[in-house]
Amino acid sequence: MAELTxxxxxxxxxxxxxxxxxxxxxxxxxxxxxxxxxxPWAFTIWMSLNEWKVGTPTTFVGFANYLRMPNDxxxxxxxxxxxxxxxxxxxxxxxxxxxxxxxxxxKFPGRGFLxxxxxxxxxxxxVAIALVWTMMFHPQLGVLNYLLSLxxxxxxxxxxxxxTVIPSLVLVETWQWTPLVMLIVLGGLxxxxxxxxxxxxxxxxxxxxxxxxxxxxxxxxxxxxxxMIRMIDAVKSFDIIFAITQGGPGSASETINLYLYSVAxxxxxLGYGSAIAVxxxxxxxxxAALMLHLRQRMMxxxxxxxx
Amino acid sequence: MSLRQILGKIGLWFAVFVxxxxxxxxxxxxxSLSVKFEVDNAAYPPVFIPERFAWTNYADVLxxxxxxxxxxxxxxxxxxxxxxxxxxxxxxxxxxxxxxxHKSAIVILIARITPGLSYLIPLFLLFQWLxxxxxxxxxxxxxxxxxxxxxxxxxxxxxxxTPLELEEAALIDGATRWQVFRHVALxxxxxxxxxxxILAVIFSWNNFVFGIxxxxxxxxxxxxxxxxxxxxxxxxxxxxxxxxxxxxFPVLLLTVLAQRQIVAGLTAGAVKGG
Numbered sequence: 001m002a003e004l005t006x007x008x009x010x011x012x013x014x015x016x017x018x019x020x021x022x023x024x025x026x027x028x029x030x031x032x033x034x035x036x037x038x039x040p041w042a043f044t045i046w047m048s049l050n051e052w053k054v055g056t057p058t059t060f061v062g063f064a065n066y067l068r069m070p071n072d073x074x075x076x077x078x079x080x081x082x083x084x085x086x087x088x089x090x091x092x093x094x095x096x097x098x099x100x101x102x103x104x105x106x107k108f109p110g111r112g113f114l115x116x117x118x119x120x121x122x123x124x125x126x127v128a129i130a131l132v133w134t135m136m137f138h139p140q141l142g143v144l145n146y147l148l149s150l151x152x153x154x155x156x157x158x159x160x161x162x163x164t165v166i167p168s169l170v171l172v173e174t175w176q177w178t179p180l181v182m183l184i185v186l187g188g189l190x191x192x193x194x195x196x197x198x199x200x201x202x203x204x205x206x207x208x209x210x211x212x213x214x215x216x217x218x219x220x221x222x223x224x225x226x227x228m229i230r231m232i233d234a235v236k237s238f239d240i241i242f243a244i245t246q247g248g249p250g251s252a253s254e255t256i257n258l259y260l261y262s263v264a265x266x267x268x269x270l271g272y273g274s275a276i277a278v279x280x281x282x283x284x285x286x287x288a289a290l291m292l293h294l295r296q297r298m299m300x301x302x303x304x305x306x307x
Numbered sequence: 308m309s310l311r312q313i314l315g316k317i318g319l320w321f322a323v324f325v326x327x328x329x330x331x332x333x334x335x336x337x338x339s340l341s342v343k344f345e346v347d348n349a350a351y352p353p354v355f356i357p358e359r360f361a362w363t364n365y366a367d368v369l370x371x372x373x374x375x376x377x378x379x380x381x382x383x384x385x386x387x388x389x390x391x392x393x394x395x396x397x398x399x400x401x402x403x404x405x406x407x408x409h410k411s412a413i414v415i416l417i418a419r420i421t422p423g424l425s426y427l428i429p430l431f432l433l434f435q436w437l438x439x440x441x442x443x444x445x446x447x448x449x450x451x452x453x454x455x456x457x458x459x460x461x462x463x464x465x466x467x468x469t470p471l472e473l474e475e476a477a478l479i480d481g482a483t484r485w486q487v488f489r490h491v492a493l494x495x496x497x498x499x500x501x502x503x504x505i506l507a508v509i510f511s512w513n514n515f516v517f518g519i520x521x522x523x524x525x526x527x528x529x530x531x532x533x534x535x536x537x538x539x540x541x542x543x544x545x546x547x548x549x550x551x552x553x554x555x556f557p558v559l560l561l562t563v564l565a566q567r568q569i570v571a572g573l574t575a576g577a578v579k580g581g
Contacts, residue, residue, distance in 0.1 A: 025402030025488065026411075028395040029459060036426065036452050037418050043429035103322045114327050116566035121330050123562040123569065125513045127530040128551035131537060132337045135544055143336060143353050175329055180573065187574045236422045239515045243534055257422055264428050265520050277425040284420050 044274045052271035065275035074251060075276065078259040079283075081166065082235060085255055086287075088170040089177070089234035090227055096174065097181025097226065098219070102211065104182065105189040119179040126176070130243035133172050134159070137244075159245050162252035169253055172240050177233065181226040188222030189215070224295050228288060235284050256280050334559070340548035341365070348544045364549040374550070376525065377532040383443055384528055385511040388450035392458045392507050397500065400462025401488055412463065418456045423516045426452050431520060445521045446528065453514055454507040461506065461572055465499030466492060502572040505565050509558050529554045 051061045069075050104115055121129070136142050137158035145155040158168040196214045205213075238257045241247065247254035247262070254262075260280060264273030339355055340348060341364055347357040368374055403411055426449060434445040469492060477487045493500075518531035527535065533550050562569060 022402035022405045022484070024484070025398040026406075026408075029399030029455065032391075032395050032451055032455055033414055033418075036430070036448060036455070037414065037421075040426045040429040041417075041421070043432075044425055047429065099322075100326045103319070103326050106319055108319060108323060112566065113563070114323065115570070116563045118327055118330055119566065119569065119573075120334065120559055120562050123509055123513075123558055125515075125530055125533075125551075125555040125558060127513075127515045127534050128555040131533060131547060131551045132333070132340065134537075135340060135548070136336070141349055141351070141353075146351070146353050175333070179330075183570055183574050232420055238423070242519075243515070243537070257424060260422070260424050261516075264424065265431075270428055270432070273428055277422065277428065281421055281425065284422075288420070 044277055047271055048274035048278050050271045052269075052274075054268035054270065058271075061271070065272045066279070068272060069276065069279060074254070074259060075256075077251065078254050078256045081253060082255040082257075085166055085170060085173075085237065085253075086231060086234040088167070089173045089237070090230045092170065092174040093178040093181045093230055094223060094227055097178045098185050098223065100178060100182040101185035101189055101219075102215070104186055119183065121176045122179045126239035127243050129176065130172070130240050133240075134244050137168060159253070160249060162249055165245060165249065165253045169241055169244065172244070173234060173237060176240070177230060181230060184226040184229070185219055185222050188219040192218045220298075224291070228291055231287060231291065232284060235287065256283070337548055337552055340544055341552050342549075343545055345543050345545060361545050364545040365553070367546050368550045368553060374532070377527050377529050380443060380522075380526060381512060381528040381530075384446045384450055385508055387447045388454045388511050389504065389507045391447075392451060392454035393500070393504060396455050396458030396503070397462050397493075397496075398488065400459045400464075401466045401492055401496075403459070404463050404466035412460070415456045415460050418452065423452070423514075427517065427520050434521070440521065441523050441526065443526050446517060446526065449517045449521065450511045450514060452517075453510050457507050457510060458503040461503040462496065462499055465496045465502075469495045498568070498571075501565075502568045505561060505568050506572045509561065509569075512558060513555075 048065055049060060049062060050058050051064070052058045100118065104111065104118070136144050137160070139145060139155060139157050139160060142158070144158065148155060156164060159165045192215070196218075197210065200210050200214055236257055237255065238261070241253055241255060241258055242261070245253045247258040256276065257280070260273060260276045263269050263276060336355075339357075342360045342362065343354065343357045344359065344361045347354045347359075347361075402408075430445070430449055434440050434448075439445050473495075474487050474491050477491050478484070482490070513530065514528075515530040515534065518528045519534065522528065522531050533547075533554050536547060536550055
């Protein structure tokens with residue numbers, strides 16, 4: 001390949017060279033994407049306008065499926081659960097992940113291996129993880145209540161009580177996805193120049209001051225990206241909740257995704273299920289847009305106060 | 308070394324310990340559960356290392372002939388879905404990067420945001436209509452929802468960073484676009500291929516939601532099989548934990564062995580499809 005380079009230098013200047021079409025490279029993937037992503041989307045939107053239960057004839061009902069949602073207490077409740085679950089599952093991994101990133105940014109022997117161990121929770125098969133957490137949550141035989149007893153705390157019912165089920169599931173979600181936040185923030189830390197730290201050291205700033213006034217502002221864009229990705233994943237969380245509680249006890253941990261599953265594949269109410277899928281998607285897009293908007297406003301106030 | 312430095316070292320190691328222990332302790336406890344007899348798993352206070360190891364938990368899981376079927380199912384679904392995704396996704400990533408068609412990435416983004424269940428309703432009906440339910444084909448096709456966006460996304464990133472000069476030179480020397488792709492661009496992007504392949508394999512292997520709807524008794528993949536063990540067949544913890552560990556062990560091994568590639572891919576933002 002080394003011989004090719006001089007030839008390019010000779011031929012390139014002066015010659016009018018039209019870039020070739022790259023369409024043939026994209027067409028196979030385009031076909032696949034149309035078949036498995038675009039077609040399902042179009043079909044879902046069309047189905048959401050129909051009354052369609054498996055085994056009964058289809059009738060066009062316009063927006064009736066959409067109008068059903070606000071009057072469906074189970075759906076409204078599911079929205080509440082989803083927002084609570086998502087809020088906690090964004091916040092906790094962001095805080096813990098930032099801490100972990102600061103730790104992994106330091107140099108110590110075995111860092112690469114330990115980082116590999118640290119990201120294992122997010123790569124492991126969620127159902128397998130959920131199974132073991134279920135055993136750990138067990139009120140009589142579970143190891144978590146034993147650990148609580150060691151520090152003198154009373155035993156909990158964890159996922160078996162409506163009041164504690166969502167925080168318990170968030171605990172699993174946080175354990176699983178803190179590593180992702182860590183990786184993103186670690187990437188941000190690697191990009192920070194060393195000069196501010198050197199001057200801070202000369203000025204005798206404390207560890208906390210250095211973090212608060214130098215590190216934190218500089219990694220904010222990365223925290224924002226991590227928060228965005230975390231939000232999208234937490235809203236859609238399914239495997240963990242389904243495998244541990246199936247939305248229970250009762251419907252105390254039923255999120256929109258779980259309810260969507262029940263409507264579509266237990267009650268086989270495909271029209272209503274499709275409408276929920278559309279609204280669910282729009283909700284995620286709206287939350288992402290809201291976060292972008294907040295970020296923009298934050299940036300403007302930062303610039304404003306900085307000037 | 309001053310006292311301050313020593314204290315700093317101790318503090319750092321303490322922080323490392325705090326950060327890593329939830330992951331380590333969890334997987335150690337998982338291993339412990341899987342090698343204990345029922346007596347030890349039901350003991351209070353809990354036993355960490357039992358006096359007698361219940362290797363029979365593993366033997367039982369592996370010996371049941373269904374488990375082998377499910378393992379082969381998982382291999383076929385993940386293998387085919389990843390292979391197809393590489394076949395169509397790598398050239399697509401190349402084409403998109405060279406055309407600088409950044410708007411097309413929006414489709415990938417939409418695929419990333421869409422809940423996996425939304426794909427299931429229409430595709431379930433389609434597969435039913437085509438009479439494909441009961442075979443592995445529906446699961447292979449729907450796993451493409453996970454694997455194709457991952458591969459395209461990662462490959463766009465890699466091809467955007469590979470130098471254009473070599474490719475232009477080869478084109479001027481009379482190579483076809485395909486030859487340029489095959490002999491110039493692809494060899495340079497080999498690390499990217501590894502990243503895309505590993506991540507596609509892991510997320511396809513782990514996928515659960517598509518299987519619970521589309522898999523029949525004979526066509527379950529391992530995650531679905533393990534879930535069904537909880538609800539129907541198996542109530543004792545030892546064999547359950549053993550099965551869970553067997554399912555996730557290949558992924559954990561891959562994570563530790565290929566952690567550099569995985570970290571590179573994940574920080575590129577291509578996490579988790581479906």
